[in-house]
Amino acid sequence: MSEHDEQHAHRLRRELPQEVPPPVNPPGDDDAAQPERNGLTGRQRLLKGLWPPRLTRAQLIVALLLFGLGFGLAVQVASNSDSDSALRGARQEDLVRILDELDDRTQRLEDEKQGLEKQRDELENSSDQAEEARKQTLEKERQLGVLAGTVAAQGPGITVTIEDAKGTVEADMLLDAIQELRAAGAEAIQVNGVRVVAGTYLADSGNSVSVDGNKINAPYRFQVIGKPQDLEPALNIPGGVVQTLEKEQATVTVERSSKIVVDALRAAERPDYARSSSQ
DSSP states (O other): OOHHHHHHHHHHHHHSOOOOOOOOOOTTOHHHHSSOBTTBOHHHHHHHHHSSOOOOHHHHHHHHHHHHHHHHHHHHHHHHHHHHHHHHHSOHHHHHHHHHHHHHHHHHHHHHHHHHHHHHHHHHHHHHHHHHHHHHHHHHHHHHHHHHTSSOEEEEEEEEEEEOSSSOOOHHHHHHHHHHHHHTTOOEEEETTEEEOTTOOEEEETTEEEETTEEEOSSEEEEEESOHHHHHHHHSSTTSHHHHHHHTTOEEEEEEEEEEEEOOOOOOOOOSSOOOOOO
């Protein structure tokens, strides 16, 4: 080869790219480059990781709930589809009959509702009336108990004290005082701890007086419930109780009070012959 050819070959070698040495794999990558590892391919390792599935308890419950919900929705949709299909396929006369039956059923239910509401209102009114009747009965029982002397009472009234130093006061004078007080509106009276009722009687007993068989002595103390403005003037009228007692040298004192307590009680007595005539 001539010198000119050698120079030309040397210049071509300089212009051509140098051969790149093969890359050196880092340590540990040899196994990743291999198509197989431990005798399994990559696809086999993927299938092995997915099956059998590893589910937690919470995931299993959620899956069952979702399955049940989907099944219910599917059944409902199928049912609605069947009903719609049946109605679409029905004749006009059948549709009219179905609508009439629905209207009749709706009317019956409305009538039943109104009937139940009416019964409820009647029961409520009956209950209210029964409660009101019970209250009125209790109030009437208390009022009759006060008049009969079987119930204690309190209210405004007067206290009448009769001093009898000479022993000249007799039973009929005390009875006149009771009658005047009753006529003036007295609602409850007791004399020296003895309750005065409709059947009360007074009698002379030596130098004292007995009330319904109970002996009482002077001073005679009347506790009377009623309107003080009516009771006191009734005793002080000219020629009345106070003047009569004072003529017998007795001393009469009348005191008004906003609260008089009449707590002497009488036992309720059953009449021997009289019976209620109400049925």
